[in-house]
Amino acid sequence: MSSTPLPFTSAIGSRAELRADCSNCFALCCTALGFSRSADFAEDKAVGAPCRHLGSDHSCTVHDSLRSRGFRGCTVFDCFGAGQAVSQRLFGGVGWCDRPDTRQSMFAAFTTVKLLHEMLWYLAEVGERTYDSNHVDEARSLTNMITALTASGPEEVLAADVESLHSTVRVLLMDFSEEIRSRYFAEGDHQDARLTPGADLAEIDLRGLPLCGADLRGACLIAADLRHCDLTGVDLLGADLRDARVEGADFSGALFLTQSQVNSAQGDERTRLPAEIGRPRHWNAK
Ligand code: SF4
Numbered sequence: 001m002s003s004t005p006l007p008f009t010s011a012i013g014s015r016a017e018l019r020a021d022c023s024n025c026f027a028l029c030c031t032a033l034g035f036s037r038s039a040d041f042a043e044d045k046a047v048g049a050p051c052r053h054l055g056s057d058h059s060c061t062v063h064d065s066l067r068s069r070g071f072r073g074c075t076v077f078d079c080f081g082a083g084q085a086v087s088q089r090l091f092g093g094v095g096w097c098d099r100p101d102t103r104q105s106m107f108a109a110f111t112t113v114k115l116l117h118e119m120l121w122y123l124a125e126v127g128e129r130t131y132d133s134n135h136v137d138e139a140r141s142l143t144n145m146i147t148a149l150t151a152s153g154p155e156e157v158l159a160a161d162v163e164s165l166h167s168t169v170r171v172l173l174m175d176f177s178e179e180i181r182s183r184y185f186a187e188g189d190h191q192d193a194r195l196t197p198g199a200d201l202a203e204i205d206l207r208g209l210p211l212c213g214a215d216l217r218g219a220c221l222i223a224a225d226l227r228h229c230d231l232t233g234v235d236l237l238g239a240d241l242r243d244a245r246v247e248g249a250d251f252s253g254a255l256f257l258t259q260s261q262v263n264s265a266q267g268d269e270r271t272r273l274p275a276e277i278g279r280p281r282h283w284n285a286k
Contacts, residue, residue, distance in 0.1 A: 019259070022083065028082075032108075040072050040076070078258065080114060090106075127143070130179060135172065177237070184233045197218055199220070200220045201219055201221050206224055218239060257277060
């Protein structure tokens with residue numbers, strides 16, 4: 001019998017509930033957010049203005065050809081379920097078309113709830129994977145606080161001190177990351193000196209390096225070569241994985257991975273992902 005303790009797997013929150021449900025959203029990402037013309041978005045779009053490709057039923061009229069038309073960013077974006085939460089819960093299922101007077105507050109609330117839901121996503125992971133009862137308690141308390149806030153009302157959401165909440169959550173995420181990553185190193189182990197938080201690893205070939213347990217929080221991994229790498233226990237909070245080669249890589253035990261990061265990378269059917277993260281449709285289209 002193994003002497004290794006099991007993680008608490010405490011049901012603090014469900015990451016499944018933080019997946020976007022566009023069918024219950026008033027296309028808030030296609031209206032509330034602004035975009036500048038770039039490699040990710042083929043044209044300028046002002047904040048609060050509906051995208052010109054938005055249909056009257058809130059669906060995207062160019063959905064099936066987004067990448068070929070230069071709207072790659074739309075296939076990468078993920079709202080952590082903020083769209084449906086704002087549309088249905090905060091505004092009672094009445095859209096900005098029917099109630100133009102709510103438009104501004106709905107769009108502002110979307111931006112804030114997206115940040116809050118992102119925190120809930122990470123806190124749920126702490127609850128699922130920590131071995132430390134203090135981390136469970138802190139994650140539960142913060143989750144309850146944020147959940148209550150998102151269930152309150154638009155005014156309360158807009159008045160929330162998100163920055164201070166974010167600072168508190170951040171401390172817990174760093175402690176949890178340390179807890180998990182420390183399991184991968186024995187004293188005296190040496191890791192490649194380039195594997196540090198915020199490292200610029202753009203276009204670097206990382207194949208063959210022992211990555212497990214590395215802290216790559218905020219690292220730039222644009223177009224890095226991670227093919228067939230094992231990223232178990234690697235902290236990827238905020239890491240930029242755009243165009244990273246991840247075919248055959250194992251992300252199933254990576255820390256703080258998001259759908260948006262995965263969507264932005266180049267993987268295939270061999271890439272292993274956590275159960276809560278879907279395989280991007282465009283990976284099959286190559
Ligand atoms: S191109 Fe489509 S998905 Fe992208 S913002 Fe416009 S309507 Fe939305």
